[in-house]
Structures are given as structure tokens and as C-alpha cells.
Amino acid sequence: MSTSFLYHTQGVKGFQFQSFDYSGGRVAARITRKPGTFFCPECGAYHTTPTYTGERTIKALPMGSKDFVLQVAMHRIRCHRCAAFRMEPLPFLPSAKARVTRSLARSIIELRGNMSIIDLAAHFNLHWTTVKNIEKKYLKKKFKRIRLRDVRWIGVDEVHVGNRLGEKGFITVVRDMKSGAVLHVGKGRGGDALKDFTRRVKHSKCKIEAVAMDFSPAYKAWAAQFFPKATLVFDHFHLIKLMNDKIDTIRRRIMSRLEENDKKALKYKRWHFLRNQEGLDADAEAELHKCREQFEELGTAWYMKESLRRIYSLAWDADSAALAFDRWCELADATNISQLHTMARTIRRNIDGITAYWTTGMTSASMEGFNNKIRWLNSQAYGYHDEEYFLLKVFDLPYVKNRRDL
Template identity: 50%
Template sequence: MGKRIGDKGYLIIVRDLKSGATLFVGKGKKGECLDGFMKKLKSSKANIEFVAVDLAPSFTAWIKANLPHAIIVYDHFHVIKLMNDRLNKVRRRISRELEDEDKGEIKGLRWKFNRNNEDLEETAQAEIKQCCTLFSELGITYALKEALRRIYRIKDLVFVENALQYWFEKADCSKVPELISMAKTIRKHAAGILAFWKTKITSAIMEGFNNKIGWLTRQAYGYRDEEYLILKIFDLPNLKTRQTL
């Protein structure tokens, strides 16, 4: 997991998916930042079978080079986040093309587009529907975002593969550059994405841990001593935080 810490840059955090223990904290956001973890791994003679990670190319390249027998699992959280990023690019592109007096139709809807449709109030759903009707590219992209989410509800891998193939066809025929790009990305990472259904492994605990690190830095108004912050991160699973996290 990568975590930006104020103006100090990025920290790379490795955790055990079973125990939740923090195994390593490195500085930076490139794969080489994990070389220190590899040294510890060799000395411990531990065997890593699965790695849950986001779609960052640097991490994927490092894992393939250093853990060639480990199965990479791309968590669905990151796939949907990437899809939302593409959706936002479409929304911004359309907004730039509009006259100033027409931008009100699309302005301020980002968080509503990013949320799951079923979690929106009826008024918000109506706003999204109207916007998608007015701007066809946005409507197509939003529909395929929701379709991609629904694929993750399917349990049978064969049905998942068929559903993804149908999704690819729709994306390729959409003529929306951002959708075509997203389809290429999913195809490129298909093995790791499909591994989610084979292994049922998720990095969801990392996202919760990410929130706790944010809580930790806010409580201390930021840590000037980076090494001390790293020590606190190692101890974070033992730290009690508010239930609102």
C-alpha cells in the first residue's frame, strides 16, 4: 500500500493479509523501495504465495522480478477506483467543451457519479440520469462503470469471464477514448483481476489501515520525525481508535 504523508512524500507499507501485522515500511513510491523488504524476506525464508496490490506498474514489475512464483491479485477496490477516474476524465472533458452558461448541468456532480448508484438518494439519482441523458458519452461511461461493479457480484468464474468479454465489446464500440483505454488496462491486467475470484483475496484491510494512518497523523498534527512515524505505523494495529474510522 502506498500512503502520501503530507509533504514528506510516500511510504510503502507491506502487511500480512492473515494476521494484519505490518511487515515493512519503505520510503518512496517505486518498486525499488521494496528491496529492503526482500532482504528481510530472504533472511526469514518465508514463502509468499499471493500478493494483493493495486495496478501501479512499478509494483507489478517488482513483484514479477522478485517474487516470480507469487500470484498477483488486483483488488476490486482499485479496479473500480480506476474506472471512476476514467469517468471523471470524461466528465471534465465534456465540461471543458461546454459554454460557461451550460456547465451548471454537470458541475458539482463528481461525488455522485463516483458513488454506487443504489446508495444515492432519489434526487441524486435523478440528477445523474438527467446528466447522462444530456451527455451521451458520460451516460455510456457511467452505465459501463455500474456494469463493471455488477460483475464483481458474480461468483462463477466462467460467467465472470463471459461478462468481462461482453463489457470489453461495449467499451470498444463506445468510441469514448477513456473507456477504450480502460478496456485495454483491464485486458492487460486480466490475470490478476480474475485471480480475485480464484483466491477470494482482497486488500480491503489495507484501505482501513490507510484511514488509520490518516487518523494517526491528524491526532499528532503531522509527525516531523519520519522514523518515529514509521514506528507508530508498526504499532498501529495495537492502537485503539474511534469507531468513526
């Protein structure tokens, strides 16, 4: 082992290798700054007097299967120009108090895309909070500034994340509907969760042309106040989600009326009704068919949901979509199911925003996928009690490729 070896394998520069020792299953290299190269970290002067103060242990990249640490001789530097004492800086650390080298931190970030925090901690023999904090620091830097200037379409959505973030239970996410990037994550829901974003938008002078959202009055009011010229879009994803909520309500209402024994027929069938028809396997489809015959109301509601979905695959422009929605509402009114009546009312009241989906040419496939990703992130156990880290991970979600337990 030598000074140049340490430089080429560990990125340690300006330090001299002194000795190495192998004990307790790890390799330790003792290093010290080259004599005559001590400088003042404040003014840069070399006219200094170093005094040895002790050793500091820094974890470096492992050597083969063995842990590797640097034992750095630390000095207090007296700068004659400043007439002050300084602590010796270690340029191979990512930050002054870091306990791992810059090159180890970089390896952790590179591997993080394919390995969980726990796997990485085990691999490098580190505590999992150390791994988490390294990633957190990296994410903080990555998402420090988010460019808003070129953003034209935004999508606002609230996602339930349980009691992870204190009492609030929800986060509000704003995304660029063209690039998919996360532009803002606010705690809570409604206009309050968007305050910081609104301020940044004003500052960036970007021209928002369209805002996609669900049917909640809070976001409508927010958009009307801050983006009076933007088109409101109630996208595919949110309309079908609302319809699924109605189906769920109907299913629960029917369940509550049934005798204990008859409930079995509907139990555990929730997803049969909510999932897209083409996503069901043969068994599920057969079960769904049986349920639909047995519970007529539910059968009708399910059929209405599928025909709503069909409008999105068949309508070629805003006019043909408006016509199809109108026909849909008539059919809904003709049933005696109050939830479908409400649905028809909502559609009629918001028809401009619903058909704007065709005029703007927005797609919401990414929206649905993204909400699933947040739910998946939320189900991960490690590190997410740290609120700041969790929010940073939401920003990073569009860049996460696979969804194994990371």
C-alpha cells in the same frame, strides 16, 4: 502519605517517603533511596558510597484533580568494586532520562486509544510532545520485530500523503492480506520503497503465494523479480479505483469544453459519479440521474463502472468472471469513449491477475478501508511532522478502532 502508599499508587519501590508539600496547585512528595540499598548499576555491588547531588523532579500520576510530582534526592554512587562513579538509577522510570514515571506512561498508552494527544496533554498537564514521545517509544517497541514467516498473501499499495515526508509525497505499504497487519512502510514508491522489505522476506524464508497490487508496472516488475512463483492479483479495489480515475478524466474533459454557465451543472458532482450507487442518498441519486441524461458520455461511463462492480458481486468463480469481463470489454469497445477503450485494453492485458482474485479467494474490503484510515491519519494535525512517528502510526492503524480525532 507513606512509602507503602507511594508503592501501591505510583509503583515507586525501594524509595523512602520523606515529606510532602502542597504549593502552586500541585502536590510534591520528596523521596530518597533507602539508606544501605545503594548499588552499582554496572556490577550490582552494594559496596558503595553515595553522595547527594541535588533533586530531580519527576511527574507521576495525578492525585485526584491535582498534579503530583516526585522530588527525588539524586546521588552519585562511588562503586568500590569498579572503582568508578555511577549515576543513581531510578527503576520507576521508563527510560533513564524520562521525566514521567513508568505508571504515568502506562496510563497515557492505555488512554491513547480513546483520547487525542491534545486531550491527554491537557488532562495530565504535560506538553503534547511529551505525550507523543511516550507513545512513540511504545510503538517503536511494539513494532520492533514483525514476524514474516507465516505470511502467504501480501498486498502492496502506494498512498499519497502530501508533502509530509519531504519531497516524496508517497508511502508504500505492504500488508498481510490475511491478518491485515502492516508488514512494511517505505517512503516513496516503486521498488526502491520496498528494498528493506525484500531483504527481510529473504531472511525470514516465508513463502509468498500471492501478491495483490495495482496496475503499475513498477510493482509487477518487483513481484516478478523477487516472488517469481507467486500469483499476481489485481484486486477489486484497484480495478474500481482505475475505473473511477477514467470517469474523473472524462468529467474534466467535458467540463473544459463547457461554457462557464453550463459548468454549474457538473460542478461539485464529482463524488456522485465516484461513489458506489448504493451509497448515494435520494437527492444525490436524482442529481446523478439528471447529469447522466445531460452528459451522455459520463452517463455511459458511470453505467460501465457500476456493471464492472456488479461482476464482483455476481461472478462465482474465475471462469464466470473472465466471461463477464470479456463481455464488458466488448461493450466498452462499442462505445466511442477513448477512456473506456483504454480500460478494456488494461483488463484484457491483465485478465489473469484480475481473475486470480477469485482463484485465491482474497478480499479487498480491508484494503479500501485501510487506505481511508491512512488518509484520515494524514489529516490529523498533531505530531505527524515527526516522520518516524507518522510511519509508526501507520503500523498501528489496523489496531485503531474508532476514527475520532486521535
